[in-house]
Amino acid sequence: MRPALLASLFGYTLAGASVLLDLGRYWNFWHIFWPGFAHVDSVMFEVALCISIYVLVMWIEFSPAFLEKLGLHDSRRKLSRVMYLFIALGVLLPSMHQSSLGSMVVIFGQRIAPLWRAGWALPLLFLITAVLLGFAVVVFEATLVSLGFRRPFETALLARLARVIWGLLLAYVLVRLADLTLRGAWSDAFEANGAALCFWAETACFCLPLWLLYGPTVRANPGRLFGSAMLLMLGGFLLRVNVYLVGYAPGNGYSYFPSLPEMIVTAGMIALEILGYIVFVRRLPVLPALHR
Numbered sequence: 001m002r003p004a005l006l007a008s009l010f011g012y013t014l015a016g017a018s019v020l021l022d023l024g025r026y027w028n029f030w031h032i033f034w035p036g037f038a039h040v041d042s043v044m045f046e047v048a049l050c051i052s053i054y055v056l057v058m059w060i061e062f063s064p065a066f067l068e069k070l071g072l073h074d075s076r077r078k079l080s081r082v083m084y085l086f087i088a089l090g091v092l093l094p095s096m097h098q099s100s101l102g103s104m105v106v107i108f109g110q111r112i113a114p115l116w117r118a119g120w121a122l123p124l125l126f127l128i129t130a131v132l133l134g135f136a137v138v139v140f141e142a143t144l145v146s147l148g149f150r151r152p153f154e155t156a157l158l159a160r161l162a163r164v165i166w167g168l169l170l171a172y173v174l175v176r177l178a179d180l181t182l183r184g185a186w187s188d189a190f191e192a193n194g195a196a197l198c199f200w201a202e203t204a205c206f207c208l209p210l211w212l213l214y215g216p217t218v219r220a221n222p223g224r225l226f227g228s229a230m231l232l233m234l235g236g237f238l239l240r241v242n243v244y245l246v247g248y249a250p251g252n253g254y255s256y257f258p259s260l261p262e263m264i265v266t267a268g269m270i271a272l273e274i275l276g277y278i279v280f281v282r283r284l285p286v287l288p289a290l291h292r
Helices: 002-022 026-032 043-070 073-111 121-148 155-183 194-212 222-246 260-283
Strands: none
Touching: 002 026, 002 043, 002 121, 002 260, 026 043, 043 073, 073 121, 073 222, 121 155, 121 222, 155 194, 155 222, 194 222
C-alpha cells in the first residue's frame, strides 16, 4: 500500500501547489477557507476544501513510514489505533471532489460539446475514471519499481487488481455508451472535426483494456498489465482535456491552449514528483522487504 500511497501523496501535493500558483495572487489562497470570503454554495469550494484536507490526510496515512525510520515505534502503535478514521476520510474525500469535478462541467451547460454534455452522468463518469486511474497508477508504479530497483514483479497481486479494474472499466464503458445513445449524440462522433477525433482517441483508450485484460490468463501477463495501465491513464487524461479544453466553448471567439512556460512548469512538477518518489523509496521503509 505504501508505494501506491506515496505516488498519490506526491501527485496531490504537487498538484495542489501548482493550483496555488495558477491562482495568480497565491498569497490570498486562505480566502478560500475563511468564513468571510468562502462561497460555501460553490462546487469549486467543495473541490478546494476536499483536496486540501485530503492532502493532509494522506501525509498522516504515510507518517508511519517516518515514525518507523526514526524508531518511534510506540508512537507508531498509538497512531495505528486511530488510523482507520483517516483511511475512511481517504476514501470519502476524493470521492467527493472527483465527482464534483464532473459537476462543475454540468454548470457549463450548452457551452460543452454534445459528446461530453452528459449531464447527470458526468459526476459518475469522473468518479469511476478517478478510481480506474488510481488502480492504473498502482500497476504503472509497481511495474516501474520492479524494473528500476530489480525487484520481482508482483504479478499475482496485480492480476487480482486487474480483475477489479476490468469490472469497473466495463461499468464505465456501459454508462458512457448508454448516455450517448439516450441523448442521441452519436451523430457528432462521426463528424469530420477535431472533437470527434479526440472522442474516438479517448474511447479507444478505455475500450482496448477491456480486451487486453479479458480473462485470468492474460491478466497474469506483465506486459498486458502495464500496457492497459498506460492506456487507462491516457484515457483519463484525454477525458479531462476533452471536457475542459476540446469540448468547452467559452464564447466570443475565445480559445485556450497551454503556453510553453505552462507546459515547462508542468514537466518540472512531474520531474520533481519522480525525484521525490525515488528519494523517499530509498530513504524510508516504503517497499516491502524481499524474502530470500
